[in-house]
Amino acid sequence: MSDQIEIRRLTYSDLPQVIAIERRAFPTPWSLAMFVLELSKPSGICLAAIEDGRLVGYLVCSRYDTVWHLMNVAVDDARRREGIATTLLERLFEDADGPSEQYTLEVRPSNEAAIAMYERFGFRRAGMRRGYYHDNKEDALIMWRTASAGARAAAGA
Numbered sequence: 480m481s482d483q484i485e486i487r488r489l490t491y492s493d494l495p496q497v498i499a500i501e502r503r504a505f506p507t508p509w510s511l512a513m514f515v516l517e518l519s520k521p522s523g524i525c526l527a528a529i530e531d532g533r534l535v536g537y538l539v540c541s542r543y544d545t546v547w548h549l550m551n552v553a554v555d556d557a558r559r560r561e562g563i564a565t566t567l568l569e570r571l572f573e574d575a576d577g578p579s580e581q582y583t584l585e586v587r588p589s590n591e592a593a594i595a596m597y598e599r600f601g602f603r604r605a606g607m608r609r610g611y612y613h614d615n616k617e618d619a620l621i622m623w624r625t626a627s628a629g630a631r632a633a634a635g636a
Contacts, residue, residue: 484563486570489525489537491518496534497527504553506614517541517550524574528554528563538567540575540582547575549584552593560592568600572626580626585611585619597622 489497494514501508517539518525524547528536536554540547549571554563575582585608586593602622611619 483530484535484566485529486566487527487529489518489527489539491515493527493534493537494518497537500534500537500553500555501551503556507612509551514539524571526567526570528567536563536567538564538571540571545581547580547582549582564593564596565599568596572600576626578627582624582626584622586622587612587617588620589617594620594622597624600624 494511497514498508498511501514517523520541522542524538524540524542526538527534534555535558537551538549539551540549542548552564552567554561582602583605584597584602586597588594588607602624604620605623606621608619608621610616
């Protein structure tokens with residue numbers, strides 16, 4: 480990955496670029512309203528990966544009671560496989576990890592690259608949500624991570 484990637488908080492002014500990436504990245508993209516809602520939550524962590532003033536990736540993570548829910552991670556399709564999503568996740572865990580902090584996410588079982596990345600960070604498979612994705616009724620793989628376990632896994636990666 481380029482050394483010129485800056486990770487910072489996602490802002491409302493980033494949303495036009497976010498929506499452009501989102502529409503290319505997902506068969507059922509989030510709406511602008513969904514991103515606005517997530518940015519308005521004081522307990523969430525929303526990150527932007529910026530290079531040369533341009534957004535090349537983003538991450539949205541919400542806090543629900545005692546658990547972090549990794550809601551959305553996307554990278555510009557021309558910039559995938561360069562470590563940008565990995566850098567976003569590293570920053571999330573730097574900002575949010577504490578003793579026994581827990582994270583969950585859903586991912587398409589067909590998204591093998593994402594699953595492998597999450598497993599490198601200590602996420603473990605924990606079940607399925609049947610017919611979760613509306614576009615094709617694909618199931619969702621549920622994954623969980625506990626901070627201490629995740630930190631050990633990432634350190635050994």
